[in-house]
Amino acid sequence: MDAPDIERATAVVKSLVGTADDAVLLSNSNKIIVRLGDVLARVAFDGEHGFPLELELARQLAGGPVVPPLSDVVHERDGFAITLWKYYETSTQQAIAPAEYADALARLHAAMRAADVPAPHVRDRVREAEAKLMDRALTPEVSDADRALLLTTLRERSAAIAGPTQLLHGEPHPGNLLATPEGPLFIDLETMCHGPVEFDLAHAPAPVAAHYPDADLAVLHDSRLLMLAMVITWRWEVGDQLPNGMTLAAEWTADLRTATTH
Known part of the structure; x- marks a missing residue:
């Protein structure tokens, strides 16, 4: 979002939450994430989000390694859609150990196997x-x-990731896993999709794979290249709002070329 929309969205969130706390912008891309005291608000333009399914999945995963929503309602105000979540104070110095990361992801996958929400396949x-x-x-x-x-890369590697599939987080990278007093908890379930667990594992730091049970290393290799090609494509898209997105895309493209020629 651009600055005027962020200012307007922040005012809407403050009115909704009804707090005098200062709003802190934590993230800005296709949606913004704002903290107000103990509340975290995710805000998107109306019609440009998958919030209802995200909330339904969070409800079905209650008790699992996910940050809980404070409400199962998508609030629609002044052209924005807003969901409210529990805010956890985390430390950027508190790294999640690979074994702990793998355990959280495996527990998430186990819980997701029992969930019932519509989601696209990775190939979609x-x-x-x-x-x-x-x-x-x-x-x-x-x-x-x-x-x-x-x-x-997209065509060859997507064809290569065969085998059992299930509901996945979709993007369980370190930015979507919080170190909390309750243990590691995942956020941003909106990216859910069906595919092999190795596609999720490809988003985690490389050492995590050694601790994830029964990972197929060949599928994991193809998933990592596939994931990298997808992320690069999003960064090149007109209107992408990730800071330094094109610079990152160029760097990652060089990495992809190296990885696919060795």
């Missing part, structure tokens, strides 16, 4: 990435060589 998300690369108006800054690399 891959096709979305392919469509953005095929439309040069959506990804105009991508060179021909990089575009070919990304498309080839």
Whole structure:
């Protein structure tokens, strides 16, 4: 969101929560995350979110390694959709050990096997990435060589990730796993999808895989390359609001080229 929308959205959240606490902007991309005291608000433009399914999944995963919502209601005000969650004070110095990370992810996957919510397959998300690369108006800054690399990686690696599938978090990277007094808890369930558990594991730091039970290392390798190609594509898209997104895309593309030629 741009600055005027952030200011307007923050005012809406403060009115909704009814607090005099200062609002602290924690994240800004396609949606913003704002903290007000013990409340964390996730805010998106109306019609540009998957909040209802995210809340339903959080409800079904209650008691699992996920941050709980404070309400099962999507609040719609002044063109924004807002969900409210419990805020946890975390320390950037408090790293989650690989074994603890793997245990949290395995417990999340076990809980998700019993959940019943509609979600796309990983390959559906891959096709979305392919469509953005095929439309040069959506990804105009991508060179021909990089575009070919990304498309080839998306197609070949998505075809390679076979085997058992289940409901996944979709993006359980370190930024979506909080170290809390209650243990590691995942956030941002909106990215849920179906696929092999190795696709989720590909988002975790490399040492985590050694502690995850029965991971297929070949599928994990393909998943890591697939995930990297997808993330690069999102960064090249017109309108992406991740700070330094294009710089990161260029760096990661170089990493992908190295990984696929060795």
